[in-house]
Structures are given as structure tokens and as C-alpha cells.
Amino acid sequence: MNIFWFRRDLRLEDNVGLYHALNSTEEVLPIFIFDEAILSQLPKDDARVTFIHELLSTLQKQLNLQGKSLAVFHGNPLEVFKNILAENSISAVYTNHDYEPYARKRDKELNQLFKEHSIEFKTSKDQVIFEKSEVVKDDGLPYVVYTPYSRKWKEKFKTISLIDYPSENKLDKITNHSYPFLSLSDIGFEASKIKVPPFDVSDHLISNYEGTRNFPAVKGTSMLGAYLRFGAVSIRKMVAKAIESKNETFWNELIWREFFMQILWHFPHTIQKSFKEKYDAIQWNNDETDFKNWCEGKTGYPMVDAGMRELNATGHMHNRVRMVVASFLCKHLLIDWRWGETYFAQKLFDYEQASNVGNWQWAAGSGVDAAPYFRIFNPTEQIKKFDKDWKYIKKWVPEVETSTYTQPIVDHKEARERCLRIYKEAVG
Known part of the structure; x- marks a missing residue:
């Protein structure tokens, strides 16, 4: 028997690794593992976990129509595989590439386990x-x-x-098994109120x-x-x-x-360090009250506040607004881009490590292909260009034109001058 391990490829159609697994000579056990190391860092109603489980449930329904099922596990992937190998004779494990540093380290450890058991680890390019x-x-x-x-x-x-990989045409190769399909509550989670829109x-x-x-x-x-x-x-x-x-x-x-x-x-080090090394010398202000106000959408800058409130309420933020709020955090508040990147990682349902880190470093001026540090978004001018009728802002900041709306926590001109001075001291 072979295994196909679903990871960042939660579909039966045009799935490269699954296609190769189903075209092998052996029957295939399809599995998914909720990695406890990742889940332990998330709130129990995390929207992404709910979304993943919904996608897995869709797979399960499609497989059930064929009289087949998906095996869903929760734990450390190394331990999960050790248990599966102890109970089954496995020839090969198929999966698709994952490029993030954590995944690369995990796969290296698993490959060592498979080698010890004379099992082939066959990975394919699928998500790019x-x-x-x-x-x-x-x-x-x-x-x-x-x-x-x-x-x-x-x-x-x-x-x-x-090339199309019609993996959906060979589902009869999936083996019958007695492993469970875990529910959200089985892994200690509950359904999120935030739903990923179509x-x-x-x-x-x-x-x-x-x-x-x-x-x-x-x-x-x-x-x-x-x-x-x-x-x-x-x-x-x-x-x-x-x-x-x-x-x-x-x-x-x-x-x-x-x-x-x-x-x-x-450049995997860019998760924690600036791509342009000298930018790590910036003397960030890192005021925790300012950061809290930014997180809660209480900066007194309407587009910034609208974006952060949209993020907190829906798990999403419009791409243009992401640039505005990121620039504001790094340049106006002089708060380390890593703080913002971490907050987005907690909140965004479409969080992608490579893009999130890349875009935050772009906003800070420290990354590849970055805007020069002296380019500082004027959040008020951005309204004139992209929300001149204030429709977006009024949706998320209904009190914006009343006396109850927050006063700006920084003055744009002073913040801009401070940013230019601090950046120049660090990077010349």
C-alpha cells in the first residue's frame, strides 16, 4: 500500500502528487494530519482551521460517493507516521512540495524515518x-x-x-480502511464565526x-x-x-x-531578519499603546482604522488597505514590521508566510524590491485616491464624522519627519 498525504493541496482534481499516487501499482491510503505544533499556537475558533476542516469535509463527501474515505489524524506528523507504519506495510509516501522553513525541516525528519523503513518519499510540484x-x-x-x-x-x-493531472478519475485506487475522519471538536476546536467567502x-x-x-x-x-x-x-x-x-x-x-x-x-532568514541587513539597525519606537490602538483600529486615521476593523471582524483586509496600514505602523508609529507581520499571521484567513513577510518587508523598506524608505504613504491622501466617497470607511468606522471618533494618535507631518530621521540614522 502507498500513502498520499494531503497538505496544501486540499482538492481531488488536478492534484499532481495524488495523480502520481493513484497511477502507481498499489492501493492508496489518503491522509491529512492536523499538526499539533501548529494548532497549539492558534485560538480554538481559528477561521483557517474551520476552513481547512470544511475543505476536508468536501473531500470526504466526494470520496464517500465512491465508497471511499479520508483518514484524518491529529498529532505530531512524525509520531502519526510511526503509528501508521507499525500497522501497515507501506511502499511509498506521496505528497506535494511545501516550501516554508518549518515544512522543509519536518519533511527532512520524515524522509529520514522513511529511509529507515525502506519507504520511498515521492514529492511533486503542485502549488506553483x-x-x-x-x-x-x-x-x-x-x-x-x-x-x-x-x-x-x-x-x-x-x-x-x-498539463492537467486528472487525479479525480482514479479514485477507485483508494484503499478501504478503518481510520477515523476527525471532527473539529475531536481536535479541540470549534467552528469559527468568520467564514471564508467564495x-x-x-x-x-x-x-x-x-x-x-x-x-x-x-x-x-x-x-x-x-x-x-x-x-x-x-x-x-x-x-x-x-x-x-x-x-x-x-x-x-x-x-x-x-x-x-x-x-x-x-532567503529563509527573512522571516525574522531584514533582507537588507542594515535595516535591522533601525531604532524602532515599539510603543505598546500605539500598537494596541493600531490593532484595534483606533488611530484616528480613518482608512487605517477601517482596515484594521475589517481584519478583526472578517479575517480579511483589502490589498490596497493592507499597504496603507502596514506603512502607517512602520513609518508613522515606528513599530517593527515583525509585530505587524505577526498580527496579520494571527488574523488573516488567507495568511501565506512568503507573501506576508515579503509585503511587510516591502512596507518597511527593508525587503526585496522594496519601496525606498522615504516613500511614506499619506493615509489621508490615500482616501482621496481610493475611497473618496468614504463608503469603505463608513462601513467599518461608522462614528468617523462624529465627536466620538478618536483623535489622531500621531501628527502626520511630525511622524513623517521622525521616520525619515530615524531611518537615515540607521541606513544612511
Whole structure:
């Protein structure tokens, strides 16, 4: 018997690793492991855990129609596999690549276990079109600026074919087993009140994407993030959709995701340290009261407050507003980008480590392809450009034009001058 281990690929359709497992000569045990090391850091009503369980439940229903089922475990992956190996004769374990540092360390340990049992560990590329060092400069070094990376990405893309992996056609190869399908309560969690909205890649949305995506009061973004993060949709199908629609902007957004993934692969230290080392010399103010006000959407800057309240209430924040609130935290409040990155990691249902770290470092000026440190968003001017009718702001900050609304916790001009001084002292 072989195992297919679902991870960031929670779908039966066009799943590369699952396709290879089902095309092997052996029957396949499909499993998912709720990793206790990850879950122990999360609130018991975490929206992402609920979303993952909903996706697994969808898989289970699809498999039940075929008289099959998914085995769901909770624990340390190494211990889970030791138990499975003790109870079964396993020839190979199939899965898809995961590129985050924690996952790489976990897979290295598991590969050692499999070797000790003469089990093959077969992993496939599934969640990206190009991974690791597949798109690099002519000298073999990784790109650290998006535009030339995207240019090379598109050149390389012309030389390949988008292959479909019809993994859904061979589900009869899945073995019958007696392992359980754990409920949320079985793993110590409860259903979140926050629901991940459906994604939208309709022709209407994509054809209007360029003109609407920057306006938070308009439903102009695809909401694909969480679905790509957990592999509920195929990246190959989404890229094909972007190309078919001839919308370069939508396509570029998908490439940005892979740009940040290859940055994290080549520079895993950027989770904790600035990509541009000298930026770690910045003397952050790190005022805890200011940070609390930022977290709660009580800064006295309407777009910042609207964004943070949207995040706290829904687990989502509009992309344009993410840039505004991140710049405000780092530049106006002089609070370390790592504080903001951690808060987003706790709250965002579409949290993706590579993109989150990459975008926060961009906002702080310390990352790859970053805005120069002297570029400081004026949160009031951003309203004029992107929410001039105050529709978005009034939705989330209903008291904004009343005497009860918070006074600004910093003065824009003074904060800007302080930021420029502190940054200049650190980076010259």
C-alpha cells in the first residue's frame, strides 16, 4: 500500500502528487494530519482551521460517493507516521512540495524515518508553476526584483505546456480502511464565526480587475488567496484562466505570489531578519499603546482604522488597505514590521508566510524590491485616491464624522519627519 498525504493541496482534481499516487501499482491510503505544533499556537475558533476542516469535509463527501474515505489524524506528523507504519506495510509516501522553513525541516525528519523503513518519499510540484531555482538570472542567482523575475517567468512559461493531472478519475485506487475522519471538536476546536467567502474568477471580475482592484468599497478582487493557500483550487487552472482572459494585471498578481515564494526559499532568514541587513539597525519606537490602538483600529486615521476593523471582524483586509496600514505602523508609529507581520499571521484567513513577510518587508523598506524608505504613504491622501466617497470607511468606522471618533494618535507631518530621521540614522 502507498500513502498520499494531503497538505496544501486540499482538492481531488488536478492534484499532481495524488495523480502520481493513484497511477502507481498499489492501493492508496489518503491522509491529512492536523499538526499539533501548529494548532497549539492558534485560538480554538481559528477561521483557517474551520476552513481547512470544511475543505476536508468536501473531500470526504466526494470520496464517500465512491465508497471511499479520508483518514484524518491529529498529532505530531512524525509520531502519526510511526503509528501508521507499525500497522501497515507501506511502499511509498506521496505528497506535494511545501516550501516554508518549518515544512522543509519536518519533511527532512520524515524522509529520514522513511529511509529507515525502506519507504520511498515521492514529492511533486503542485502549488506553483515555477519553484525554487526554476526562474533565476542567467548567472544562476535568484531574482530579488519583481519586474525582471516576471519577465523571465513569462519567457519560461512560453516553453512549457500546462498539463492537467486528472487525479479525480482514479479514485477507485483508494484503499478501504478503518481510520477515523476527525471532527473539529475531536481536535479541540470549534467552528469559527468568520467564514471564508467564495472566490470569484468570473469573466466580469477579471475583465474589470485593473480598474476595480484598488478600491476597497468595490468587490473588485478575486478572494482567491485562501483557496490558493490551502490548494482548494489548481494554480494551473487559475493561470490558464488569466491567460485566456488576456488580463495581464491578474496574471501578474499570480506571479507575485511565486516571486515571494522563491524569495523565502532562497532567503529563509527573512522571516525574522531584514533582507537588507542594515535595516535591522533601525531604532524602532515599539510603543505598546500605539500598537494596541493600531490593532484595534483606533488611530484616528480613518482608512487605517477601517482596515484594521475589517481584519478583526472578517479575517480579511483589502490589498490596497493592507499597504496603507502596514506603512502607517512602520513609518508613522515606528513599530517593527515583525509585530505587524505577526498580527496579520494571527488574523488573516488567507495568511501565506512568503507573501506576508515579503509585503511587510516591502512596507518597511527593508525587503526585496522594496519601496525606498522615504516613500511614506499619506493615509489621508490615500482616501482621496481610493475611497473618496468614504463608503469603505463608513462601513467599518461608522462614528468617523462624529465627536466620538478618536483623535489622531500621531501628527502626520511630525511622524513623517521622525521616520525619515530615524531611518537615515540607521541606513544612511
